[in-house]
Amino acid sequence: ATVEAAETSSVPHYGAAGTQKERTFIAIKPDGVNRGLIADIIARFEKKGFKLVGLKLVHPTEDFAAEHYDDLKARPFFPALVKYFASGPVVAMVWEGKDVILTGRKLIGATNPADAAVGTIRGDYCIIMGRNIIHGSDGADSAKHEISLWFKENEIADWESAVHKWTYE
Numbered sequence: 001a002t003v004e005a006a007e008t009s010s011v012p013h014y015g016a017a018g019t020q021k022e023r024t025f026i027a028i029k030p031d032g033v034n035r036g037l038i039a040d041i042i043a044r045f046e047k048k049g050f051k052l053v054g055l056k057l058v059h060p061t062e063d064f065a066a067e068h069y070d071d072l073k074a075r076p077f078f079p080a081l082v083k084y085f086a087s088g089p090v091v092a093m094v095w096e097g098k099d100v101i102l103t104g105r106k107l108i109g110a111t112n113p114a115d116a117a118v119g120t121i122r123g124d125y126c127i128i129m130g131r132n133i134i135h136g137s138d139g140a141d142s143a144k145h146e147i148s149l150w151f152k153e154n155e156i157a158d159w160e161s162a163v164h165k166w167t168y169e
């Protein structure tokens, strides 16, 4: 989509929860990037039928990582989490589709990879909580907040997929 198209879209750039235009923020953490899992993770969301509408590689500062994880700042693991998240480039993405927030969390699997079902991203590719390779918004409010934190309006491509009618009835 052009910058103009993004600006004139009727959908807010963080999406409209509960519709086919629902959007979620997904980030491949520095361990996922370093371990060569970018293509595999993107393929899982693509093959499910979700639509990629935002994508960039960003090396977050510790300040930005702390802002992203602001709701966890009282937790004992917070300093280590911030260092981990700011330790290398992150693939920041916005994915769109019906129920993408909840279904995205299902594709990702439980926070602790030891509890994550085989077949989920964390269940298949990682072992410990402190290196669990991927982040996904956990609800409509956090999706809105995180998309707005990471992406400007003109960085979201509001495009229509050629296979839309083969994905939805």
Ligand code: ADP
Pocket: 072, 077, 081, 110, 111, 129, 130, 131, 132, 134, 135, 136, 138
């Ligand atoms: P999720 O990423 O599944 O939404 P949380 O929001 O609870 O999980 O936590 C954010 C991230 O903080 C986790 O993905 C994980 O990397 C890290 N984390 C959470 N709990 C712990 C813990 N007890 N020990 C170490 N790291 C943790």
